[in-house]
Amino acid sequence: MIRSLAELKAQAKELGPRRCVVAAAADPVTLQALSSAQKEGIAKGVLCGPADKISQAASKAGVSLDGFEIKDCPDEEAAIVAVEEVRASGDFLLKGHLPTSSFLGAVLDKEKGLRTGRVLSHIAILEPASLGRLLLVSDGGMNIAPDLVTKLDIINNAIEVAHSLGIEKPKVALLAAVEAVNPKMAETLAWAQITQMAARKQIAGALVDGPLALDLAVSEEAVKIKGVKSDVAGKADVLIVHDIAVGNIFAKGLIYLGGAKACGIVAGAARPVVMLSRADDAETKLNSIALGAVASVV
Amino acid sequence: MIRSLAELKAQAKELGPRRCVVAAAADPVTLQALSSAQKEGIAKGVLCGPADKISQAASKAGVSLDGFEIKDCPDEEAAIVAVEEVRASGDFLLKGHLPTSSFLGAVLDKEKGLRTGRVLSHIAILEPASLGRLLLVSDGGMNIAPDLVTKLDIINNAIEVAHSLGIEKPKVALLAAVEAVNPKMAETLAWAQITQMAARKQIAGALVDGPLALDLAVSEEAVKIKGVKSDVAGKADVLIVHDIAVGNIFAKGLIYLGGAKACGIVAGAARPVVMLSRADDAETKLNSIALGAVASVV
Numbered sequence: 001m002i003r004s005l006a007e008l009k010a011q012a013k014e015l016g017p018r019r020c021v022v023a024a025a026a027d028p029v030t031l032q033a034l035s036s037a038q039k040e041g042i043a044k045g046v047l048c049g050p051a052d053k054i055s056q057a058a059s060k061a062g063v064s065l066d067g068f069e070i071k072d073c074p075d076e077e078a079a080i081v082a083v084e085e086v087r088a089s090g091d092f093l094l095k096g097h098l099p100t101s102s103f104l105g106a107v108l109d110k111e112k113g114l115r116t117g118r119v120l121s122h123i124a125i126l127e128p129a130s131l132g133r134l135l136l137v138s139d140g141g142m143n144i145a146p147d148l149v150t151k152l153d154i155i156n157n158a159i160e161v162a163h164s165l166g167i168e169k170p171k172v173a174l175l176a177a178v179e180a181v182n183p184k185m186a187e188t189l190a191w192a193q194i195t196q197m198a199a200r201k202q203i204a205g206a207l208v209d210g211p212l213a214l215d216l217a218v219s220e221e222a223v224k225i226k227g228v229k230s231d232v233a234g235k236a237d238v239l240i241v242h243d244i245a246v247g248n249i250f251a252k253g254l255i256y257l258g259g260a261k262a263c264g265i266v267a268g269a270a271r272p273v274v275m276l277s278r279a280d281d282a283e284t285k286l287n288s289i290a291l292g293a294v295a296s297v298v
Numbered sequence: 299m300i301r302s303l304a305e306l307k308a309q310a311k312e313l314g315p316r317r318c319v320v321a322a323a324a325d326p327v328t329l330q331a332l333s334s335a336q337k338e339g340i341a342k343g344v345l346c347g348p349a350d351k352i353s354q355a356a357s358k359a360g361v362s363l364d365g366f367e368i369k370d371c372p373d374e375e376a377a378i379v380a381v382e383e384v385r386a387s388g389d390f391l392l393k394g395h396l397p398t399s400s401f402l403g404a405v406l407d408k409e410k411g412l413r414t415g416r417v418l419s420h421i422a423i424l425e426p427a428s429l430g431r432l433l434l435v436s437d438g439g440m441n442i443a444p445d446l447v448t449k450l451d452i453i454n455n456a457i458e459v460a461h462s463l464g465i466e467k468p469k470v471a472l473l474a475a476v477e478a479v480n481p482k483m484a485e486t487l488a489w490a491q492i493t494q495m496a497a498r499k500q501i502a503g504a505l506v507d508g509p510l511a512l513d514l515a516v517s518e519e520a521v522k523i524k525g526v527k528s529d530v531a532g533k534a535d536v537l538i539v540h541d542i543a544v545g546n547i548f549a550k551g552l553i554y555l556g557g558a559k560a561c562g563i564v565a566g567a568a569r570p571v572v573m574l575s576r577a578d579d580a581e582t583k584l585n586s587i588a589l590g591a592v593a594s595v596v
Binding site: 126128129130131135140144175176177178182184185187213214215218219222225226241242244245246247248249250252253254255256257258259260278279 | 424426427428429433438442473474475476480482483485511512513516517520523524539540542543544545546547548550551552553554555556557558576577
């Protein structure tokens with residue numbers, strides 16, 4: 001079981017280089033991150049886009065293209081070519097320099113895309129100082145205000161990623177401001193429904209409980225004080241939030257104000273999807289690629 | 299300007315003991331916290347409730363009642379007596395051992411209560427490690443899903459508390475997952491409206507801007523990378539959230555996973571209201587009483 005980002009990277013190295021297919025690779029930031037991952041033995045880059053532009057971007061980034069494969073194609077076809085390539089013989093997908101909407105359009109194309117029937121969702125992996133384990137948080141990145149069916153997809157996507165980290169039976173906390181089911185708080189009603197679905201074995205491979213306040217999700221001390229009985233409380237591996245604002249503000253809060261390290265991935269497609277942010281530091285970018293590599297092993 | 303919880307406590311001491319009126323004081327936990335505050339010269343306790351029960355609770359808590367005033371009254375009148383007392387000659391109110399609903403019922407009583415025309419709102423004060431200033435977060439404790447008018451009350455309450463901390467022109471960030479106004483994200487629409495109200499000088503005594511993502515609110519580095527122009531971005535003193543879940547999960551996240559120290563207060567009544575939680579540690583309780591004392595100076 002992977003309990004830290006250092007262990008995540010070690011595991012990615014151990015798996016040997018996984019084929020990372022980049023859509024629109026003519027981007028210095030992406031090439032830098034991928035080059036580091038390639039040097040670490042985590043990824044082998046397959047670069048889709050115009051070969052001349054990719055060369056220019058590599059010069060600008062100060063990285064060598066030795067050891068990279070290049071699929072020369074026009075900019076506007078880069079996403080489609082990358083999705084085809086990852087379907088055929090790739091392990092995971094990396095978004096380069098193109099609009100998110102065109103990128104996801106290719107991923108979600110009904111005939112040639114990577115659809116699985118589930119929605120795509122973002123999973124942030126946080127390493128808070130002194131917790132001693134990783135926390136998966138979803139979804140603070142893609143689904144604005146998911147309905148019940150989408151919430152279930154989000155949960156199942158997170159459970160799969162947890163499994164790929166070697167967490168056999170992840171403890172999934174459904175977060176709210178309180179632990180009581182309150183008819184005035186819509187999320188607590190959804191969490192009650194989902195907890196009962198889990199009790200009826202409609203969610204596999206995990207222990208699921210909610211609503212739980214954040215302290216009850218992660219602090220065994222708080223569990224004692226409040227006297228809550230739960231297989232999940234105090235020991236959560238996965239934190240599920242009911243809308244993008246909660247997940248986004250919570251995770252960024254821990255990263256920017258709480259000293260947590262982090263990385264992230266988009267799950268729910270037939271292959272893991274890594275979307276780096278320009279605001280991520282080099283370590284976060286490398287960790288996200290390592291996560292893509294680890295999550296690509298089924 | 300108070301920039302840390304240590305400075306908050308020092309300021310409370312400097313103000314000399316403020317009259318802290320306790321509703322239903324027969325509670326060991328409350329008496330312990332108040333006794334510490336009294337020893338530190340921060341508060342002078344006025345205990346409302348049955349005198350015999352208060353004595354018993356004090357023995358149980360191992361604290362002396364020397365220096366406390368006692369207003370002997372039946373349990374069911376304790377909240378009303380406390381509100382009367384604080385109106386007449388008290389500085390701030392402390393909730394003892396009684397249901398929150400009866401306590402707030404007395405505070406909000408139309409004739410004898412402490413109404414000001416504003417809603418009550420909870421303000422958490424966080425001291426994140428290494429930020430170098432305090433962050434006020436509201437409202438993660440009282441208003442579940444505030445409408446626009448209530449959001450304005452919440453903002454104005456927080457501005458007043460910031461002023462009491464010596465932050466002359468607090469920078470108020472209206473938080474969302476993104477900085478774009480997105481018609482699919484209701485909170486970003488509300489924040490656009492409120493930012494424009496602030497531009498029209500409908501909010502006094504503060505700089506207000508939103509929507510802002512959390513990184514843009516507190517990280518000057520993120521502001522540079524994203525190129526956002528704002529008087530607030532990167533330097534926020536006050537973080538306003540659009541519903542209780544965001545504020546609650548964000549603040550507890552920083553406390554339980556991010557090493558932040560914290561305290562809290564309820565504002566919007568004619569006097570500050572302190573409501574301690576059993577799960578708070580002794581330091582948090584003392585800091586909350588110090589905050590009540592400081593916020594009671596108008």
